[in-house]
Amino acid sequence: MMVPIEHVIALAAMLFAIGLVGVVTRRNLIVILMSIQVMLNASALAFVAWNRLWPHGSQGVGDGAADGHVFVLMIVTVAAAQIAVGLGILISMFRNRDSVNVDDVSLLRW
Amino acid sequence: MLPETLFYVFGGAAVLSALGMVSTVRNAVVATLCLLGMLLSLAGIYVLLEAYFAAAALVLVYGGAGALLFLFVVTLLDLREETFGVPRMRVLRVLGGVVVGCAVALGLTRIVPLGAAPPLPDGFGTYDAVGTALYTDYVLLVEMVALLLLAAIVGALILTRKKLE
Numbered sequence: 315m316m317v318p319i320e321h322v323i324a325l326a327a328m329l330f331a332i333g334l335v336g337v338v339t340r341r342n343l344i345v346i347l348m349s350i351q352v353m354l355n356a357s358a359l360a361f362v363a364w365n366r367l368w369p370h371g372s373q374g375v376g377d378g379a380a381d382g383h384v385f386v387l388m389i390v391t392v393a394a395a396q397i398a399v400g401l402g403i404l405i406s407m408f409r410n411r412d413s414v415n416v417d418d419v420s421l422l423r424w
Numbered sequence: 425m426l427p428e429t430l431f432y433v434f435g436g437a438a439v440l441s442a443l444g445m446v447s448t449v450r451n452a453v454v455a456t457l458c459l460l461g462m463l464l465s466l467a468g469i470y471v472l473l474e475a476y477f478a479a480a481a482l483v484l485v486y487g488g489a490g491a492l493l494f495l496f497v498v499t500l501l502d503l504r505e506e507t508f509g510v511p512r513m514r515v516l517r518v519l520g521g522v523v524v525g526c527a528v529a530l531g532l533t534r535i536v537p538l539g540a541a542p543p544l545p546d547g548f549g550t551y552d553a554v555g556t557a558l559y560t561d562y563v564l565l566v567e568m569v570a571l572l573l574l575a576a577i578v579g580a581l582i583l584t585r586k587k588l589e
Contacts, residue, residue, distance in 0.1 A: 317431045322473070324530055325435045329442055329462075331525030336446035339518045344452060344498065345445070348459045351490065352442050355466055358478075366473045369544060379545045380557040384565070386478045387554065390485050391569050395576035397490050401497045402583030408501050 322363040329356035343407065343414045347400045351393055358389045431472050438465035447518050452498040460491040474544065477554040 329352055336349025365382025404414060411418055445458035463486045470479035547553050558566055 317428050317472075321431070321435075322469070325438070325469075327529035327532070328439055328526045331529040332439070332442040332446055332522050335518060335521040335525045336442075339521055340446065342452075344494065344503070345448075345455060348445055348455060348494065351459060351486075352445070352462060355463065355482075355486075358482075359466055359469065362470055362473050362475045362478055366475070366544075367542075369542070369548060378557060378561055379548055380553040381561075383475055383478045383549060383554045384557050384562050386475070387481055387558070388565060388569060390481055391573065394485055394490055395573055397493055398576045398580040399583070401493055402580040404497060405500070406583050414501065414503065 319363055319367045323360060326356045326360040326363065329353075329359065341415050341417055343404050343416055346416065347397065347404070350396065350400075354389055354393045354396075358386045361386050361389070427472050431469060434465045434468040434472070438462050438469070441465060443519075443522060446522065447515050449515055452503045453495065456491060456494045456498055459494065460487060463487060463491065475549045477549060477551045480551075 333349045333352030333356060336352065337346050340346055340349065361382045365380075369379040407419060408414055413419075441458045441462035445455045445462065448455040448458060463482060467479040467482045467487075470476075470482060545553075
């Protein structure tokens, strides 16, 4: 593995920024949910990168060379749960309002 | 190819797929497939970083269930262009936001050279190492995640239940 680790972290930062812009800018709930997935995967990539660089922690001590991978598994599981519940919300929203635009379900004044 | 080249290929594919997903205005299925492409590119990067079990888990869970659920919902709701599309100027706004966001993110990461990657312990990243860690050090986490998944299943069932007239 020859790529310097800061390139991997830069890639994770860029993907996170792309996902963040997707969540904030787009008005379609499906695209918002998919952009949340992009953000979660960007953070999981950062976990994997740091685990590769320092499998035993930054000081070189400690056990557990697979801690980053375990956490990536947790991130993936939480993301799957979020997909399920988020799509349930989307389906019930579509049934009630016949629209997946988040502006149509906004009760805020402005 | 050398691993470095492959990393940049997969990284570029991931960024392009994410950009395509965020700025697709015409077709919801194209957006979902762009998300799937980004996930598979990330799985390739995980293999390059020697996280084999994490890559397999990503492909299985996201590719086999996550993107599939998105496709189900997109085809169930039958989103046409008039409900999914946005005017062209908004796409430029999205892309401008992406450029600004990436600049801010890269500025915040403070790219500092960190030295070479150390030699890895034996069996790093295999299902053996991850499974042992999961069921010895992190068994409480596994149980809590099981509870979380149960809550998600029950929640999704209740949310999508039709009212009985």
